[in-house]
Amino acid sequence: MASASHYAFASERYARLGVDTGAALEKLAQIPISLHCWQGDDIAGFEGRGGDVGGGLAVTGSYPGRARTPDELRADMDKALSLIPGRHRVNLHACYAETGGRKVERNELEPEHFANWLDWAQRGGLAVDFNPTYFAHPMADDGFTLAHPDAGIRRFWIEHGRACRRIGAFFGRGTGSPCITNVWIPDGYKDLPADRKTPRERLTAALDELFSEPLAPQHNLDAVECKLFGLGSESYVVGSHEFYLGYAISRKKVLCLDSGHFHPTETISDKISAVLPWVERLLLHVSRGVRWDSDHVVIFSDELRAIATELARGDYFPRVHIGLDFFDASINRVAAWVIGARATLKALLQALLEPAAKLREMELSGDFSGRLALQEELKSLPFGAVWDTCCERNGVPQGIAWLDEIRRYETEVLSRR
Ligand code: RNT
Ligand code: ZN
Numbered sequence: 284m285a286s287a288s289h290y291a292f293a294s295e296r297y298a299r300l301g302v303d304t305g306a307a308l309e310k311l312a313q314i315p316i317s318l319h320c321w322q323g324d325d326i327a328g329f330e331g332r333g334g335d336v337g338g339g340l341a342v343t344g345s346y347p348g349r350a351r352t353p354d355e356l357r358a359d360m361d362k363a364l365s366l367i368p369g370r371h372r373v374n375l376h377a378c379y380a381e382t383g384g385r386k387v388e389r390n391e392l393e394p395e396h397f398a399n400w401l402d403w404a405q406r407g408g409l410a411v412d413f414n415p416t417y418f419a420h421p422m423a424d425d426g427f428t429l430a431h432p433d434a435g436i437r438r439f440w441i442e443h444g445r446a447c448r449r450i451g452a453f454f455g456r457g458t459g460s461p462c463i464t465n466v467w468i469p470d471g472y473k474d475l476p477a478d479r480k481t482p483r484e485r486l487t488a489a490l491d492e493l494f495s496e497p498l499a500p501q502h503n504l505d506a507v508e509c510k511l512f513g514l515g516s517e518s519y520v521v522g523s524h525e526f527y528l529g530y531a532i533s534r535k536k537v538l539c540l541d542s543g544h545f546h547p548t549e550t551i552s553d554k555i556s557a558v559l560p561w562v563e564r565l566l567l568h569v570s571r572g573v574r575w576d577s578d579h580v581v582i583f584s585d586e587l588r589a590i591a592t593e594l595a596r597g598d599y600f601p602r603v604h605i606g607l608d609f610f611d612a613s614i615n616r617v618a619a620w621v622i623g624a625r626a627t628l629k630a631l632l633q634a635l636l637e638p639a640a641k642l643r644e645m646e647l648s649g650d651f652s653g654r655l656a657l658q659e660e661l662k663s664l665p666f667g668a669v670w671d672t673c674c675e676r677n678g679v680p681q682g683i684a685w686l687d688e689i690r691r692y693e694t695e696v697l698s699r700r
Pocket of ligand 1: 321326340414467508510541568608
């Protein structure tokens, strides 16, 4: 039990700085996190393929208990969600289609192949986000998809994108909340290109065609995700940041910023207020790069806190959609989800508890000593008591107690797979 007296003490400490802990908790309850299904099965999907994910994505580790079927994956996500405070969303990839053992090409996917996912989401009161899968496929083997020089291969991938937008709209209609359908492609060159221009022209034309079917924005919203480099595309990525920033502004698309997709000293926290005057909405892929775009499990890091702080200060929540994007197969996969999601919520809560007006006042009056001193003091305020109360009010375990449940699930379910 969160001790009421601890919470009262914490509230009083925050109130002295003009911060209302109750209001912060209420605000946090309104913010969904989109939980990515691919942490549960090492991005394997259900197409029956074995081997590498491809597309420069690497999942390392061999912890037992990987979800092998849609039902296992949904049960694992249910378990994770039961340990995360609040109401959230789930993020699916096209390669998680259920085709009843029949081979269905990606350009022929239909909403019906996601009917079980929708049923499950509706039962759990979950909204859904979606992604076309532009990797782990023979047509993506040479590292190009929508920007491929071969018109036939481009056509296949354009059709895949069009099919996925309809599936996105199906989820949006079925859940009553717009589905964000996010396009990320691996296209690029390992070594110095001879032509940087033409692939970008091809990508522009392919995207325009992919997005040409009008769909109601209350059902589906399109996002585009940029990247600096990938494994196998170290020298050139067609869909770079500048490319997609321009595309998203000119075509009125959602821009996706993945925290692992920039130079290691470049942060997406600074980009939020820089791009939001120009794009209507942002999708964040919250990840954690360690030396490179390694997609480690998200933790309560300085950058995570900086991202959350920017969202709270700008009150950007109606325009910024928060998704997780990491994959670690070296630890319990369900624990990975819980750690990442709880860290993100903690960061948001701490951001909502910031005395933003006071800090701004100090900044405007030139009191930079005070600004730095207060920012440091905030780090040791009794934040934990407010977080415990958040968990208690949402009926999820407080502190590390959630791990007991994961250990039990591992013994009874995961270790038997
Ligand atoms: C890859 C992108 C992309 C993927 C997922 C699986 O670098 O971050 O978002 O991680 O779609
Ligand atoms: Zn991403």
